[in-house]
Amino acid sequence: MEDIKINEKESIELIARMIKNTQNQFEENLGTPFLVWGYGTTLLSFLIWWLFQLTGNYNWQFLWFILPTVGITGSYLSNRNHPKRVKSYIDRVVDYIWLVFGSSGFIMSCISMFIWSIPILFIILLLMGMGTTLTGLVIKHKVVTICGALGTLSSLCCLFTPGLNQYIPFGLAFIIMMIIPGHVLNRAAVKQKIM
Amino acid sequence: MFKELDPLLHSQLRLAVMSILISVEEADFVYLREKTEATAGNLSVQIDKLNEAGYITVEKSFVGKKPRTTCRITTEGYKAFEEYVEALKSYIAP
Numbered sequence: 249m250e251d252i253k254i255n256e257k258e259s260i261e262l263i264a265r266m267i268k269n270t271q272n273q274f275e276e277n278l279g280t281p282f283l284v285w286g287y288g289t290t291l292l293s294f295l296i297w298w299l300f301q302l303t304g305n306y307n308w309q310f311l312w313f314i315l316p317t318v319g320i321t322g323s324y325l326s327n328r329n330h331p332k333r334v335k336s337y338i339d340r341v342v343d344y345i346w347l348v349f350g351s352s353g354f355i356m357s358c359i360s361m362f363i364w365s366i367p368i369l370f371i372i373l374l375l376m377g378m379g380t381t382l383t384g385l386v387i388k389h390k391v392v393t394i395c396g397a398l399g400t401l402s403s404l405c406c407l408f409t410p411g412l413n414q415y416i417p418f419g420l421a422f423i424i425m426m427i428i429p430g431h432v433l434n435r436a437a438v439k440q441k442i443m
Numbered sequence: 444m445f446k447e448l449d450p451l452l453h454s455q456l457r458l459a460v461m462s463i464l465i466s467v468e469e470a471d472f473v474y475l476r477e478k479t480e481a482t483a484g485n486l487s488v489q490i491d492k493l494n495e496a497g498y499i500t501v502e503k504s505f506v507g508k509k510p511r512t513t514c515r516i517t518t519e520g521y522k523a524f525e526e527y528v529e530a531l532k533s534y535i536a537p
Binding site for chain 1: 448453454455456457459462463465466469471473474481489506507528531534
């Protein structure tokens with residue numbers, strides 16, 4: 249493309265083509281935050297469950313506070329290594345979704361640990377499942393939407409599983425809700441780049 | 444009656460840049476070059492012209508050790524683009 253004059257019809261076509269080109273773009277590392285938080289949560293939930301089985305000590309639950317550090321550091325490093333070349337309105341909406349759901353999850357976890365005993369794993373799965381479903385709907389990606397909805401539904405498993413055994417369905421739900429969508433999104437971005 | 448077309452926008456490359464920036468919040472130089480398939484030198488000149496006219500803002504920063512140029516459309520740019528499209532309609536409409 250060069251600095252040349254075009255006629256009116258060409259102008260209209262050019263505007264339409266450029267706008268279309270910017271739609272439905274999957275950024276290279278869109279799925280990486282899902283993978284960082286998904287793998288982090290799944291591994292930690294299985295680790296805490298295993299340590300509890302081994303020792304019977306409930307204090308292993310405080311290991312959850314490692315997760316925000318791992319998640320935030322991982323997301324920061326991923327953004328630094330693959331900076332976003334373009335930011336759309338959809339990106340902003342997705343950022344807000346996770347800001348709201350992520351901070352709600354963190355606040356509820358703190359309340360559950362220190363103030364009031366609530367079915368926190370159920371609540372976290374519900375929140376994160378809704379976050380993933382909304383993300384899928386906003387970016388118009390069926391797999392992400394379905395995985396998010398399955399994650400939301402699987403939150404019920406935590407309500408009906410006794411004690412710390414809840415960590416098993418909790419960890420498995422994160423595989424469906426975050427790890428699978430993360431890999432699918434990254435693969436879609438690579439595929440789009442090749443095309 | 445034909446309306447006058449903004450000469451700054453009535454150029455292939457500058458119009459392409461504006462059309463991209465109208466549909467996103469911000470885009471970096473590499474992205475714009477990839478989408479417009481323009482040469483770096485030519486794109487850089489056209490971005491400067493749009494920036495001087497106040498249609499876009501250009502922010503230069505570093506990501507690690509790599510320089511990064513980010514462009515955003517301004518309110519004035521939106522208005523100019525809108526007026527350009529309205530003017531185009533007068534040419535296209537039967």
